[in-house]
Amino acid sequence: MTPPRCPPPPRGGAGDIGYYPGCSLAGGAVELDLSIRALARVAGAELREIDDWNCCGATAAHSLNHDLAVALPFRALALAEAQGLGTVLAPCAACFSRLKGTLVRLGRDPGLAERAARLAGLPFQGKVRVVSINGFINGLLADGLAGTLTRPLPGLKAVPYYGCLLSRGEGINEGEDPESPSAMEGAIKAAGCSVLPWNFATECCGGGFSMSKTEAVMDLGGAVLSDAKAAGADLVVVGCPMCHSNLDMRRRGAMPVLYLSELLGLAAGLSPAALGLDRHFTDARTVCAGGRP
Amino acid sequence: MKSLSADRLQDLAAALSAAGYRVVAPVEADGVVRFAPWSPGAAIRTDAVPVNSLKDVFFPPSEAIGRWRRSGDGFDAIETRPEAPKTAALAARPCDVAALAMLDAVFNWDFRDSFYDARRAATVVAALACSEADEECFCTSVGGRPDAAPGADALLRPADGGRTLIVEPLTDQGRDLAAAASGVLQDGAAAPDAPPEVRRRFDIGRVGAWLAGNFDSPLWKELSLPCLGCAACAYACPACHCFDIQDESGPNGVVRLRNWDACGLGLFTLHASGHNPRPDQASRWRQRVMHKLAYAPERFKVAACTGCGRCGRVCPRGMSLADTAERIAAAAAPAAGPAAGVPA
Amino acid sequence: MSRLGVFVCHCGENIGRTVDCAAVAAAAARFPGVVHSVDYKYMCSDPGQSMIKKAIADLKLTGVVVAACSPRMHERTFRSAAAQAGLNPYLLEMANVREHCSWVHADRAAATAKAVELVRLMVEKTRRDRALRPVRVPVEPTAMVVGGGIAGIQAALDIAAGGKKVVLVESGPSIGGHMARLSETFPTLDCSQCILTPRMVEAASHPNIRLMTYAEVAAVEGFVGNFEVTVRRKARFVDPDKCTGCGDCWNRCPQKRIPSEFDAGLGARRAIYVPFPQAVPNKPVIDAERCTMLKQGKCGLCAKVCPRGAVDFKDRDRLEKVKVGAVVLATGFELWDHASYGEYGGGRLADVIDGFAFERLASASGPTGGAIKRPSDGAEPKTVVFIQCCGSRDEKKGLPYCSKICCMYTAKHAMLYRHKVHDGEATVFYMDIRATGKGYEEFVRRAIDNDGARYVRGRVSRVYRRQDGRLVVKGADTLAGRPVTVLADMVVLADAVRPRRGSERLAQLFGVGYDQHGFYSEAHPKLRPVETAAAGVFLAGACQAPKDIPDAVAQASAAAAKTLGLFSQPQLEREPVIARVNRNLCSHCRSCVHTCPYGAVKDFEVKDRAGSVLKVVAEVNEGLCQGCGTCVAVCRSHCIDLDGFTDEQIHAQIAALEAA
Amino acid sequence: MSQAGAPRITAFVCNWCTYAGADLAGTSRLQYAPEVRIVKLPCTGRISPLFILKAFEGGADAVLVSGCHPGDCHYTSGNYHARRRWGLLRKLLDLTGIDSRRLQFSWISAAEGQKFADLINDLTAKVREAGPFAGANPARKRLAPAPEEAQGPRRES
Amino acid sequence: MSPTPSLREDAARLLREGRVKLVIGYRAHAGGGQGPAVPEGACRAPLAGGGGRRPAFIEEAHRAGELVFDGACSQNLAAYLKKPEVRARMPLAIVASEAVGRSLVSLAAESQFAQGALLALAFRGERYEGVKEVEELAALAREAAPEPRRDPDIGRRLAELAAWPAQRRAEWWSARFSRCTRCYACRAACPGCYCQRCVTERNVPQWVSTAALGHGNYAWNMIRAFHQAGRCTLCGACASACPQGLPLMLLNTFLAAQAAEQFDVEAGLDPAAKPLIGTWDPEDDNSFFT
Helix, strand or coil: CCCCCCCCCCCCCCCEEEECCCHHHHHHHHHHHHHHHHHHHHHHHCCCEEECEEECCCHHHHHCCHHHHHHHHHHHHHHHCCCCCCEEEECCHHHHHHHHHHHHHHHHEEEEEEHHHHHHHCCCCCCCCCECCHHHHHHHEEECHHHHHCCCCCCCCCEEECCCCCCCCCCCCCCCCCCCCCCHHHHHHHCEEEEEECCCCCCCCCHCCCCCCCHHHHHHHHHHHHHHHHCCEEEEECHHHHHHHHHHHHHCCCCCCHHHHHHHHHHHHCCCCCCCHCCCCCHHHHHCCCCCC | CCEEEHHHHHHHHHHHHHHEEEEEEEECCCCCCEEEEEECCEEEECCCCCCCCCCHHHHHCEEEEEEEEEEEEEEEEEECCCCCCEHHHHEEEEEEHHHHHHHHHHHCCCCCHHHHHHHHHHEEEEEEEECCCCCCCCCCCCCCCCCCCCCEEEEEEEEEHHHHEEECCCCHHHEEEEEEEECEECCCCCEECCCCCHHHHHHHHHHHHHHHCCCCCCHHHHHHCCCCCCCHHHHHHCCCCCCEEEECCCCCCEEEEEECCCCCCCCCCCCCCCCCCCHHHHHHHHHHHHHHHHHHHHHCCCCCCCCCCCCHHHHCCCHHHHHHHHHHHHCCCCCCCCCCCCCC | CCCCCEECCCCCCCCCCCCCCCHHHHHHCCCCCCCCEEEEECCCCHHHHHHHHHHHHCCCCHHHHHHCCCHHHHHHHHHHHHHHCCHHHHEEEEEEEEHHHHHHHCCCCHHHHHHHHHHHHHHHHHCCCCCCCCCCEEEECEEEEEEECCCHHHHHHHHHCCCCEEEEECCCCCHHHHHCCCEECCCCEEEEHHHHHHHHHHHHHHHCEEECEEEEEEEEECCEEEEEEEECCCCCCCCCCCCCCCHHHHHHHHCCCCEECCCCCCCCCCCCECCCCCCCCCCCEEECCCHHHHHHHCCCHHHHHCCCCCCCCCCCCCCEEEEEEEEEECCEEEEEHHHHHHHCCCCCCCCEEHHHHHHHCCCCCCCCCCCCCCCCCCCCEEEEEEEEEEEECCCCCCCCCCCCCCHHHHHHHHHHHHHHHHCCCCEEEEEECCCCCCCHHHHHHHHHHHCCCCCEECCEEEEEEEECCCCEEEEEECCCCCEEEEEECEEEEEEEEEECCHHHHHHHCCCEEEECCCCCCCCCCCCCCCCCCCCCCEEEEHHHHHHHHHHHHHHHHHHHHHHHHHHHEEEEEECCCCCCECCCCCCCCHHHEEEEEEEEEEEEEEEEECCCEEEEEEEEECCEEEECCCHHHHCCCCCCCECCHHHHHHHHHHHHCCCC | CCCCCCCCCEEEECCCHHHHHHHHHCCCCCCCCCCCEEEEEEEHHHHHHHHHHHHHCCCCEEEEEECCCCCCCCCCCCHHHHHHHHHHHHHHHCCCCCCCCCCCECCCCCCCHHHHHHHHHHHHHHHHHHHCCCCCCCCCCCCCCHHHHHHCCCCCC | CHHHHHHHHHHHHHHHHHCCCCEEEEEEEECCCCCCCCCCCCCCCCCCCCEECCCCCCCCCHHHHHHHCCCCCCCCCCHHHHHHHHHHHCCEEEEECCHHHHHHHHHHHCCCCCCCEEEEEEEEEEEEEEEECCHHHHHHHHHHCCCCCHHHHHHHHHHHHHHCCHHHHHHHHHHHCCCCCCCCCHHHHHCCCCCCCCCCCCCCCCCCCCCHHHHHHHHHHHHHHHHCCCCCCCCHHHHHHCCCCCCCCHHHHHHHCCCCCCCCCCCCCCCCCCECCECCCCCCCCCECC
């Protein structure tokens, strides 16, 4: 038996948390950006945007060039490391999947780091941890956020919707069964809502076809929401901008769809506007009212 | 007076080599100064006590002393003679030279050891008087001197503050050596350097007296506790001379080898029955001390320790004969003396 | 001094053509220790052997080297000749100058020179041979069978029929194993219990078989022929000698809702119970975890109603030592837990069941009396989906191997379902159909062609429960190349077959190897499929690999045959190639203990006469040692040696090759 | 005893696989170079590093170690134990001057008579090409018991 | 603060309470000078000179004051566990530098002392860590050396050797081994060389010639190094004990690196470790077999 030789992983919470907004948070998912930052402020966590960050390469890069697809997130992570950031939060599920997946691939292929460093023009020692919106919020809750949720929403019945990017892919969601994830449940309950069992937590929202084959999205997203409805849910909680736009925009009016950060923000007493809830296509006022009409 | 510039020892070696001598001298390899065959270009180190002693020149760690060829179920002996080329041993320390008395005695007291004697006869010893003594040196406690080498054929005496070596032939062979090297020797006066002070001293008489009555002293156990039972001290010692005889056989014949052996090793006195009359390290260390300071003086009228201090330098645990002798001398201090005695 | 004889064989022309045998004999005559050296046309012939025997007797030879063919050919022949002449057979060695010399070299001079050296090697070895005696170990002619399923029962019955005693150890309250839970068996669809229960009863009543149910192996000492097995007899709380199995106790027990393990949780049992009505022995045990008397000191109803006073709440586990000469491991299998398959509901959907549950539903003696009813609401499922390879052939989430029996029992299930629910639809998702037994392929075809099971080649990606209670099964039809969705009332998963939990511990106790999944390793995958690396321990049934009933029974009979073979002699005789430790020199570093493939090297306490421990050293158990010599080579102080291949012999052989 | 200049190859083989493989080479009448000398052991697990050192000490130009393929050991794991040993020993010997041309490892089953014959031919050729080992062999015993010149005095002087 | 007072207190306490019969540690050499007058390289005098530390064997609590510990305490005291005189005094406590600690862990793995027979007065660097059981010592060792430690200079020299042709390597080593006198100081100083009868002292058969000649010296140095494979903790005791300054650490480090590289074995960190030679893995390197 040999003892572990790896240094312990850098700890989260110590110092600033690197912030990787990606393109979505400046575009279609402004409310995710707003609510995450607002929630972080409530919790007293310092988010520091990675200086000179670049595209994570989602959607296109990995189908074209594997090394480049790694080199893009590699560069962002290398920058974070150089800027002294031990933990990087990537709120967008696609960004998270690329960044986290890059760490996994680097661990598996010893030659990859060298090739990526050549492409990125930067060295990276691998001393950066990547967290998703769920991991980030669960961390905040564990660090004391739970105690500051002064406006719980007890009348609401929610279903957590994970989609694919937050749960699938080797090493993406450490330790969780990708077929039955549970990372959001604790946070939703912390917001005072009840969590209902349902069947579509990991079914496809049609994300990839959002633009090219909208009718497929309508079918797939519709099936998700009708199962939520059949389960008796008042709202769907998501962590992914693609899921959000497909459920909120493409199926507008069906049911309120909230980011986990928005739900927690409401429970923390933040105003719907501060969280960007007014930017939704589907009216979320019942939610803001804590389930009371 | 013949002398030699201290930095021309290599030239002396070269001259002797040219005159047909095999030259052995302190030379360095891998950071260790050893008494070993000199080859042209090698520096002769007079600033260091070699890790091995002059003994190795006459009595090597291993040598073949007999050979037999197989013949059916029997063997035919092949005459085996010592390899004993004409040799000059340069810059041996007085303490090493002093040990030759012990070796000469033990290899000739009954059986005359032709291998030892042949090399002894073929070797001329040019000693080097010491200019320094370290904390392990104690030659003066066992009857030696750092600046005289009785038994050597010649003495190289530092002079002029170490810049010059005065060459003092002591025997005919020494004079032959000086003659062979006349090309590198110069005439003229030089002021001999004062001998170094050997700071370490104990009263050998008191030690001897204690040994005579303390074979069963508990002190042996205490003194030997740090000893790990290797042969480093014995093999470095200029006077230790124990050996073992081993036959190495193959399908073609047998070679009889004489290998060094040492009383500190656990197998030294192990009987085939499994019984070992010296069952522990205490009895082995006692044997070593007794042999050197009691048995040998008694039997051969020579001490088997010349105070070279090598045992202390090589011991992995820093034990030394001097330490032991000092402890014994202290233990032998008059027990009923005023210091420890009962008040009158 | 050795007095060796060297006999060089010409093997007709086989050796003589390329090797100058007379020259070899002449050269060998000059080797040390050789007093007699001759060559002859055929050493293995009667006159040849007589020559050797005569020389041994006349010349008082202390050893013989026969330079001839491979020892694999005739070593036995020549050694028995030597023995007949009064020479210890292990003092005869062979130099292989045919296969290793005359047949592979053409140059007569080179071949002759080589032959001389080969003889010299063996002369050097033989000079250092010691007379060895075959190791004789007495054999206790009683077998232990561990596991009371069909394999264990079969092995026990066969050994008992051979006239030897058997101890049958079963961890549950009854023998019968999984087979007792089956409704019908493929490919004949005969009733499982109808063919099994007579065997169970026979085992229980056979004079040579002693049943130890509700018992587990706790410790093993000894070796082939001489095992001493410590059996933990778990507390039953019911004295089986007094109990008549009348059933008064379990009918009165107030704990009525304990899920029955036998019925896969579909039925209920009491705290005092027999697992099933045909149990053997048909005597109850008390489940100490569920009994309120044992837990809280309240109730005691069973004791009150027992007419024989058989209930004893003070019963405790007991250890019993059993001496046996051979062991058959038949610990069977269990099913892969599909909780790790989140896509199939992860075990949370009541109507997604495993194969055993379906067996119980289909069994006439099951909780539904043989009616197919879905667990959630007892309704008759009109559509059932069967999913094969749940855990099997799935390196990512499950096990890499094929579980072998699932294709067949799934076909059987589909058939049974259609026989019982005539308007029902049976859909089977499969990867491949593996039906390689006698009548098996025909059986599957019958399920499809006669019974209308719908076979879809493809994997199921998801099973979930709609609000109306029906199950949505989404999968792929890879032959049609399209996704399919089936609305089902019940889903049956063909969970993979895996060894029973704890099988590794038992293997370690007996020194049997096991693979990464926990299946026991046979001694050789082809030629010794029922033996293990531990001499005297044999395998039967699914503990070695997934097996169906006929295969398990066949292997059980094979294990019984091996056991009876072992018991056919009062003593075991083994080649005396045994390692020995020089206790005086052993430093107890335990390298050899770790090294021995057979667990034959153990610690040994050297004691003085007063019994206090002087030191601990390694010691080789002669019964277990197989003579590989691996321990010898890892011993740094070379204080272990191997009879027949001693250090001294090998050293002499290598030294004999020393270049001139 | 071997012809002058012929390489000396000492082979340590297990009884169950390689020895039987060599037998098969014989029964198949496959021809191979005659320089190899087989020392039979029950198992490669029996082979101590000292056997190999001793063979080199005695002047072997090459040493062959051969037994059952991994997984096929008659004793289940002797060859695995041996393999681990050689993984270290061969590196140590290489470091000190006995390189892989001199020390060959092979798995040869009882069915691989052809492989045995080929291996011996290859090894013999390889050793011939590398030349006699005597001069460069650090393990070599240089104590000729009966040196040619030892008939008379060995002293030059 | 100097660790010595608490070390002495603990040693005295263990002796007083009868938990141990003997404490092995270091003391200042009575005549401890400032180093010998012989120049650097004159002679291997690793201990006699320098810091003047000697092993101390303390059996009475009142003598615990003799104990010292500092960076000069470089002797590997674990070697004393093989002396019968010392074993007879178990249970004992031993002052354990990191190197000694690793040796003790390694010896525990090879069952060289019984559970409870040995306590360590453990140091990490020069910081005193208190009285430790072997398990704790192992934890300390793992903590102290999360990465294998290798002397980079030795690595460089090994790389240099590796680049030479085999014959040059053979000549280089033969020249060094030729100086070996077979005094066995290397063996005596090594805690792991605890065989009751060393293989070189077995004479039926004589696998290793006892002659201090080429063949015997090669066989001896090879087998000594090989017997340490996977066991050597690289404490360096053998090399510093060698009067002739043979580069034994080249061999030891080379094999330790091979053990780590090929088999992921690092000695002296796990008291339950199984021996490297004596275990196997189906995935062990098979590439050198044809």
